[in-house]
Amino acid sequence: MTGISTGIGLISGINTASLIDQLMAIEARPKVLAISRQTQLQAEQAAFMGLNSKLLSLKTTAAKFYNNKIFRTNTATSSDSKVLTASAGTTAQPGVYNFVVNRLVSSSQMLSKGFANSDTTELGATSLSFEWGNGKLTRDTELASLNEGEGVRRGSIDITDADGATASVDLSTAFTVGDVLDAINGELTLGVTASVSGDQIVISNVDEIDDSSGYYTATDLGINATAVGNTITGSQINQVYADMALADLNDGNGVYIAGGLGTTSFSVDLSNGESFDVVLGDRDDGGGGTESSVTTIQGVLDRINEHDTAKFEAAIGDDGVSIKITDKTGGGGTFEVTAGTSNNEQTARDLGIFTTGVAGVIDGDRILAGLNSVLTKHLNGGAGLSGNTALDITDRAGNTDSFTIDENSSITDIIAQINASGSISVTASLNQSGNGLLITDTTGSAVSNLIIDGTAASELGISTGASGVAADSYAGSNVQVQYVALSSQLDDLNYGRGVGTGSFRVTDGYGNQMTIDIGSDADTLGDVISEINSLASAQDVYVQARINDNGDGLILETELDGDSSPLVLPMEVESVSGTTAKDLGILGEASATDQADNYIDGAYEKTVTLEATDTLDDVITAINNAGILVNATLINDGGSSNPYHLSITSKLTGSSGDLIVDSGGLDFDLSVLTEAHDAIVFFGSTDPAKGMAIRSTTNTLDDVVAGVTIDLKATDTDAVELTVARDIEGMINSVTEFVSSYNSVLTEIGKLDYYDTENESRGILLGNSTIARIRSQLQRTIQEDAIGVETQYENLLDVGIRFGEGGQLTVDKDDLRDALNEDLEAVENLFAAKVLSDDQGEEIEDGVTIHSDETLYDELGIAEQIKRLADQLTDSVDGTLTIVNQNYDTQISLQEKRIELFDDRLAARRAYLEAQFASMEQALASLQYQQSALSSIQPIKSS
Incomplete structure (x- = not known):
């Protein structure tokens, strides 16, 4: 031999490895059978899981008819998608709607005067303050609020000025009094000037104003008149009225009504010594229920007058913008309105009646500002x-x-x-x-x-x-008009974005803590302040909340304890959950420990502190780093002398983002490039004068038409026609998808359970009883009538769905379309009806009733039946295929254990054979040695 081969005996020369492998192959035949069985089981399991996936897809498709209200879907088609587009939900009603898009939402943008450079000249500015929304001394009065809430019928007015020139002024798209003034003053053919005075419109340098033919606009504006001394002073068109919301009074600050059932809002003390408590908030209705807070002027008058109108009576004041109370008792004492529970004066003050009567009458203060003004x-x-x-x-x-x-x-x-x-x-x-x-x-x-x-x-x-x-x-300086009050709705604060629910932790100057939880039951800022102050008192936390001195936010102030101990910490407010503290502007820490500066002011006016040495670039950086709702940008106009400008743009859109920038003593000479406007749309007519005026703070209109979302793209004087219609083609597609999904399941079953006699091929689950049962259940369910549905369409054949070879379904779209157009509700019920049964149970004997554990239905559509069947088959806990899968897992596991056992036995057998052959080689080697030894013995030679 030239070498040693692995597995070949050195002595015997026998290929023991090959011999052992052959012997082991014979021994391993049961293992091979087990592996084959395991492979077969895994393939069958995979087949069932593939079917399970198909059934889950069918279940999802079938469920859409009810869950997604497929047969209530709509399309929304715009006649001019460049002006507006829309989408319609399932609650929308078909119809044709007209819109005139008069104005899109815009944001405030301002531009400063020019500066010679942006990076070297020191501007000398020490601060810039920014305010959004209601910080100005003007309010543009809406026409809809005039004439005791009746509004103004828009249209055209005919004007003749003092020089005899005439013109027709189109006010068909006017939304506010400001729009009216701008339109009149912008008529260049006339020399008139329009302005407001108190509650009236005044036109100067005019001879006569009339309604244009077919309109009543001048009459409703109070200026349908002939001039006296070249001036028309209109009639009063701005007044308080019975149905006016309290929230609209006091420049939109509303009327504060303290919480708590039966809380006295104020008292009316008559001159005869009698006193009557008035409750404007929630109160017991006398029948075990609760009567809600008043929300209108009439509600206030009713709560006052319900006591005894023979003794005193409240009414709208003679000036039309206040409330008056008349004392009819004729007593000799003082007639006055006094504070309510917990010395609350605010409600009476907001109503303008916190005062003493004169000659038996309290003539309240004005609670409604003049046109385009604030109080x-x-x-x-x-x-x-x-x-x-x-x-x-x-x-x-x-x-x-x-x-x-x-x-x-x-x-x-x-x-x-x-x-x-x-x-x-x-x-x-x-x-x-x-x-x-x-x-x-x-x-x-x-x-x-x-x-x-x-x-x-x-x-x-x-x-x-x-x-x-x-x-x-x-x-003059900023006179800080109040626009945040106790009565401010939380939904209106935070620049119109609202205050979210949540909780925050307050730590006072001594380290005492409390957690404030603001839930959905808190409606006003007064509710928040009451919650903070009452909890602080109960838990000995030395913090007091109130409206700040500028009337533009909430302030938390540190108080000293009873011993006037020195404060050791700056107050801190931390968020626990939600964004409530941030929305209220109080998230953070006081600037110092001493009481004078140990406060957190949540003012919505924001101030950016600057250095006198700051350049224009520095100012821009400081503004952008302040984290406030503006963007500052450097603009270079390319001029030769003073080309650099500061551009400031509000991040808030619409009127809530109307920007005020106060530069203090430094003259930035900011001019308005773009005014902040809400979107204005006229709905319901091709003529805006006849349409309903709609205002929106965004370019998206939700539910102007119920169930329809409209996106405004551009303005146009022409009306855009929006057609909302049932999405018949979409419904047909959904039915087709359902049929396709059903057919896919049958196709999958057909692949698993078949026998081809020609080539003798078979499906992996041929003859499987579970597969046969599933096929039978599906075909039986799809062919049955809808349960409890008594319409002209009771089975799928009625709407153009036919049964073909192998149980496959086909859709005749024309027949289906005809059915949908003829009776859409009947088709919906055929597929998607689902009405739970009022299960009274079965009385098996007197007083003994049994109820079914199964959910029962009085009505159930075909698709819902298929969904329920698919649920039964695929349920992850006890579904048919889940149980099948678990059984396969068990069988596969058993085979795996058998294979492991075989492996152990075969390993032991191999070790035994290898040991036997090794022993043989050892014995042969010993014999060979002995033979060699014997051969080496030399014979003895004779001498």
């Missing part, structure tokens, strides 16, 4: 003028006039009062930011400084001091 009492964060009513103005020619400002007026009244002066030559208007007044001298003289003084001057933010200013105008 004076809401200046300075709600403090108003605080009794300071004296105003003295000296123009630059040295002429002086003194005014007594009415605290119960509107800003426009104050402006009109100053402008009506015959003694001085100044004009009053709003400053550039719109949050204060501007006094402009028109004398052209420089004899005197412009002097604005008096106690009211400081309250109005226009005081120059006694020495005045050597300038022709004086821009």
